[in-house]
Amino acid sequence: MARIELRATSKTWDDVVAVEPTDLVIGDGEFVAILGPSGCGKSTTLFMLAGLYAPSGGDILFDGAAVNEVEARDRNVGIVFQSYALYPHMTVRDNILFPLRFKDVPREEALKRANAAADLVQVREYMERKPSQLSGGQQQRVALARALVKEPQLLLLDEPLSNLDASLRLTMRSEIRNLQRKLGVTTVLVTHDQIEATTMADRIICMSRGRIEQVGTAEDLYHRPDSLFVASFIGSPPINLLQANAAGGQLAVGDGRLPLDGRADGKVTLGVRPESVVLGEGSLQGRIDDLEPHGRETIYHLTTPLGGVRALEAGAVARHKLGDTLPFRFADSLVFSTDSGRRIDGARAIAA
Amino acid sequence: MDASPTTLAAPAQREYWDRLAAKGRSRRRATTAFLYAVLVLGSLPIVVPYLWLFTVSVSGRTGATTVVLWRTLAILLPALLAWSILRVTIADAKRLMRLELALGVVTLIAIAVITGPYLHAQNWRFLWNKNIADDLKGASGVGGTYPSVWSAFANSLILAVVQMMLVVTVATLAGYYLSRFDFRGRAGYLRGLLILHAFPAMTLIIPIFLLMHWIGLLDTLTGVILVIVALELPFAIFVMKGFFDAVPWDIEMSALTDGATRRQAFFLVVLPQVKVGLIAVGVFAFLRGWEEYVFVRTLLFEKANWTMSLYLYWMYEDVMGTDYALVSAIGVFYVLPSVILYTACQKYLTQMTVGGIKG
Numbered sequence: 001m002a003r004i005e006l007r008a009t010s011k012t013w014d015d016v017v018a019v020e021p022t023d024l025v026i027g028d029g030e031f032v033a034i035l036g037p038s039g040c041g042k043s044t045t046l047f048m049l050a051g052l053y054a055p056s057g058g059d060i061l062f063d064g065a066a067v068n069e070v071e072a073r074d075r076n077v078g079i080v081f082q083s084y085a086l087y088p089h090m091t092v093r094d095n096i097l098f099p100l101r102f103k104d105v106p107r108e109e110a111l112k113r114a115n116a117a118a119d120l121v122q123v124r125e126y127m128e129r130k131p132s133q134l135s136g137g138q139q140q141r142v143a144l145a146r147a148l149v150k151e152p153q154l155l156l157l158d159e160p161l162s163n164l165d166a167s168l169r170l171t172m173r174s175e176i177r178n179l180q181r182k183l184g185v186t187t188v189l190v191t192h193d194q195i196e197a198t199t200m201a202d203r204i205i206c207m208s209r210g211r212i213e214q215v216g217t218a219e220d221l222y223h224r225p226d227s228l229f230v231a232s233f234i235g236s237p238p239i240n241l242l243q244a245n246a247a248g249g250q251l252a253v254g255d256g257r258l259p260l261d262g263r264a265d266g267k268v269t270l271g272v273r274p275e276s277v278v279l280g281e282g283s284l285q286g287r288i289d290d291l292e293p294h295g296r297e298t299i300y301h302l303t304t305p306l307g308g309v310r311a312l313e314a315g316a317v318a319r320h321k322l323g324d325t326l327p328f329r330f331a332d333s334l335v336f337s338t339d340s341g342r343r344i345d346g347a348r349a350i351a352a
Numbered sequence: 353m354d355a356s357p358t359t360l361a362a363p364a365q366r367e368y369w370d371r372l373a374a375k376g377r378s379r380r381r382a383t384t385a386f387l388y389a390v391l392v393l394g395s396l397p398i399v400v401p402y403l404w405l406f407t408v409s410v411s412g413r414t415g416a417t418t419v420v421l422w423r424t425l426a427i428l429l430p431a432l433l434a435w436s437i438l439r440v441t442i443a444d445a446k447r448l449m450r451l452e453l454a455l456g457v458v459t460l461i462a463i464a465v466i467t468g469p470y471l472h473a474q475n476w477r478f479l480w481n482k483n484i485a486d487d488l489k490g491a492s493g494v495g496g497t498y499p500s501v502w503s504a505f506a507n508s509l510i511l512a513v514v515q516m517m518l519v520v521t522v523a524t525l526a527g528y529y530l531s532r533f534d535f536r537g538r539a540g541y542l543r544g545l546l547i548l549h550a551f552p553a554m555t556l557i558i559p560i561f562l563l564m565h566w567i568g569l570l571d572t573l574t575g576v577i578l579v580i581v582a583l584e585l586p587f588a589i590f591v592m593k594g595f596f597d598a599v600p601w602d603i604e605m606s607a608l609t610d611g612a613t614r615r616q617a618f619f620l621v622v623l624p625q626v627k628v629g630l631i632a633v634g635v636f637a638f639l640r641g642w643e644e645y646v647f648v649r650t651l652l653f654e655k656a657n658w659t660m661s662l663y664l665y666w667m668y669e670d671v672m673g674t675d676y677a678l679v680s681a682i683g684v685f686y687v688l689p690s691v692i693l694y695t696a697c698q699k700y701l702t703q704m705t706v707g708g709i710k711g
Binding site for chain 2 (some may be wrong): 082098102345
């Protein structure tokens with residue numbers, strides 16, 4: 001197990017900046033997720049940790065020692081690729097045994113460890129099969145066993161669940177989580193799926209365009225996003241973003257006006273989570289243009305003087321009809337500076 | 353014969369469907385019959401020359417006697433027709449196989465009976481006669497003795513095998529490098545490979561002769577091998593690059609993090625994925641070396657250096673007249689290794705153009 005540290009680590013390809021100088025500390029035994037859209041530099045960061053890419057600048061430290069020049073093969077890192085990257089010509093057993101070939105592990109001991117790793121992810125019965133004879137979920141487990149058999153000090157997961165179907169994803173999510181807790185191995189998960197990140201990781205690192213936008217727990221990112229990017233990337237259905245002008249303790253939003261709590265001036269963006277829009281009460285008025293029943297909840301699309309607003313209401317039966325005009329209020333809201341994209345701490349639109 | 357009471361279709365409707373079913377059946381048969389006719393007619397011009405070669409080699413006496421060929425064809429063609437009719441008319445797979453087997457046995461017996469008296473192994477005497485020239489009419493035109501056919505066979509084998517190993521090794525390494533590494537002038541290099549492949553090698557024959565003379569490799573197998581390797585490489589490299597392109601980077605990176613060096617990753621993980629490509633490139637290189645004629649004819653003089661193609665050529669060019677029966681037998685002997693190799697590896701060769709590694 002190891003404590004991982006990035007110090008001003010960056011990666012550029014010719015003129016293209018993949019990862020800007022980044023500082024980050026991952027604690028011993030911690031499970032962190034790097035979350036971001038494709039092309040944000042999250043996989044590049046992962047490959048730098050694995051030693052497959054050399055950083056263009058800065059240092060990578062394992063337990064306080066710089067490992068920049070340590071080859072991938074010597075870093076003792078286990079990695080699970082999105083495609084699983086199993087060796088097609090080898091049986092499951094040989095796949096799991098492969099990492100031990102390069103260590104001085106006696107054959108007996110190696111077999112014992114391979115069996116233990118296979119048991120851990122429940123693929124013991126498929127040991128004689130080739131990867132092509134396994135389902136996606138089984139291949140995924142074999143890839144995990146192969147990554148874990150060498151008892152890595154760091155486990156890297158590159159979009160490990162994105163090739164699985166929905167129900168399998170759900171079970172693998174909790175299985176990986178439990179496995180990590182049991183083994184206590186420092187783990188970095190790379191994903192573009194916020195649910196994966198929020199459900200599995202202790203901490204989430206949200207990245208965009210090669211930069212870390214925010215580091216925090218799922219709750220931090222959801223309720224206290226540092227930036228517009230994080231606010232809009234996290235949450236489904238997405239947050240309502242309304243362009244507004246702040247002046248003299250008032251917010252001019254569309255054709256409406258809302259009292260402003262806290263200090264903000266000039267162009268701002270008002271962010272309201274759909275579940276913070278309370279329907280049926282309050283001083284604002286809106287008309288329902290569209291509604292999507294989702295079973296457990298209903299999403300309403302409202303036309304209001306402030307602009308279009310999405311509202312989410314729990315309950316299996318929709319309480320309002322298409323075309324209804326009804327009052328609503330905001331139970332909570334966030335205010336961002338439109339220019340910098342940063343959240344203005346303490347600012348809040350009051351719309352009772 | 354009683355109509356079941358549960359039958360829903362009224363008699364009129366049943367007739368209607370029966371009529372349509374019969375129509376469908378006859379149309380399927382017509383299509384199949386047409387296909388067989390086209391395939392049989394199309395393959396005749398390919399099969400008959402080989403049949404000629406083979407029958408003459410086992411029956412000819414100095415000249416090319418074609419009695420056996422005609423008699424064989426006289427049995428074979430009706431048998432083919434009968435077989436096609438069987439395939440078209442009989443639907444039951446088990447019964448079809450039994451009848452096909454019977455037809456095959458009858459055909460073989462018939463051919464054996466009517467051609468048997470003409471068959472003899474005299475034309476194959478070159479295999480065990482050390483000096484075939486003595487057995488030819490009078491003396492030979494190429495200054496007395498011929499070398500043993502086995503010496504020519506060994507030379508051809510050395511030429512083909514060494515050339516194949518060089519081509520496969522260099523093409524594999526170069527193809528991998530071109531597929532995986534970016535370097536200055538990579539695009540130009542790839543274009544150059546294509547141009548080299550398109551370049552007609554015959555135009556190089558005189559410069560190559562001079563070059564071989566200057567570096568002292570004229571009249572050596574080594575020289576011919578190097579020339580053919582050089583000419584074969586561009587295409588082989590291109591094919592191997594295609595196979596390496598199809599191997600995902602992931603498994604290589606995975607091997608590196610699993611503790612393998614780059615070389616170990618290449619040999620243990622990447623190379624097994626391009627097995628089909630190795631076999632395909634190897635077989636084609638072998639065949640190319642085995643059939644080589646122009647460069648051995650130009651660059652080799654000593655009888656001890658003759659390859660099979662030269663042996664065949666000089667046997668044919670004998671000034672005392674050509675023994676077509678003997679030449680046919682040598683031809684069959686010459687073509688046999690190619691046929692065997694091709695048949696054994698055709699599964700891999702057909703995958704070459706696809707360049708896939710799935711499965």
